[in-house]
Amino acid sequence: xxxxxxxxxxxxxxxxxxxxxxxxxxxxxxxxxxxxxxxxxxxxxxxxxxxxxxxxxxxxxxxxxxxxxxxxxxxxxxxxxxxxxxxxxxxxxxxxxxxxxxxxxxxxxx
Amino acid sequence: xxxxxxxxxxxxxxxxxxxxxxxxxxxxxxxxxxxxxxxxxxxxxxxxxxxxxxxxxxxxxxxxxxxxxxxxxxxxxxxxxxxxxxxxxxxxxxxxxxxxxxxxxxxxxxxxx
Numbered sequence: 109x110x111x112x113x114x115x116x117x118x119x120x121x122x123x124x125x126x127x128x129x130x131x132x133x134x135x136x137x138x139x140x141x142x143x144x145x146x147x148x149x150x151x152x153x154x155x156x157x158x159x160x161x162x163x164x165x166x167x168x169x170x171x172x173x174x175x176x177x178x179x180x181x182x183x184x185x186x187x188x189x190x191x192x193x194x195x196x197x198x199x200x201x202x203x204x205x206x207x208x209x210x211x212x213x214x215x216x217x218x
Numbered sequence: 219x220x221x222x223x224x225x226x227x228x229x230x231x232x233x234x235x236x237x238x239x240x241x242x243x244x245x246x247x248x249x250x251x252x253x254x255x256x257x258x259x260x261x262x263x264x265x266x267x268x269x270x271x272x273x274x275x276x277x278x279x280x281x282x283x284x285x286x287x288x289x290x291x292x293x294x295x296x297x298x299x300x301x302x303x304x305x306x307x308x309x310x311x312x313x314x315x316x317x318x319x320x321x322x323x324x325x326x327x328x329x330x331x
Contacts, residue, residue: 208261
C-alpha cells in the first residue's frame with residue numbers, strides 16, 4: 109500500500125543550525141514526491157517537488173530510491189522557516205491524488 | 219494567481235445538524251479535493267472529483283458526501299454532524315492527473331458541539 113511517513117512530530121533547532129526533516133515513502137511504482145509548507149495562519153502551499161531539482165528558500169530535497177526517502181534539508185535555519193511541513197506522494201494512476209505524511213512542525217529558535 | 223476560496227473560516231454547529239462547506243476555484247481546474255487536517259494525522263482525503271458530477275471516495279469518506287454541479291464549485295456535506303468531525307477542512311484544486319501542484323484554500327475550522 110502507498111504510504112508516506114514523517115517520523116518527527118516536532119523538530120526544534122536554533123537559528124543558523126542545519127535542518128533535516130525526514131520523509132520515507134512506500135510505493136511500488138516510480139514515485140514523485142513533494143514538500144508542502146504551512147506557515148502560521150496561512151494556507152498550505154507547495155515548497156518543492158523532486159522532479160524540479162530546485163532549491164526554494166534554501167531548502168533542497170533529494171529522492172533516494174534505495175532508502176525510499178525524500179528528506180528536506182537546509183544548511184542554516186532561519187526563524188521564518190518555522191512552520192508545519194508535509195511530505196506528499198502523488199498517485200497519477202488515481203487522478204493525481206496526494207498521499208500526505210503526518211507532518212512535522214519545525215520550530216526555529218533565536 | 220490561482221484562487222481557491224472556502225465559504226467560512228470558522229463554523230460552530232451542533233451534533234446532528236446538516237453542514238455544508240463550500241469551495242470555489244477560479245482557475246478552471248478539473249480536479250477538486252476535500253481533506254481534513256488533524257494534528258498528528260496530517261491531511262487525509264475525504265472525497266475528490268475529477269469532473270462535474272463525478273466523485274470518488276478518498277480514504278475517509280464515512281459520514282460525508284459531496285456535490286459538484288459546476289466545475290468551479292465543490293461542496294462537502296456532513297449529513298448529521300458528530301463531535302468526531304470537529305476538524306480543519308481544506309479544499310484543493312488542480313489540473314488533471316496532477317500535472318501541476320494542488321492549490322489549497324484557507325481552510326474551514328469546524329467545531330461540532
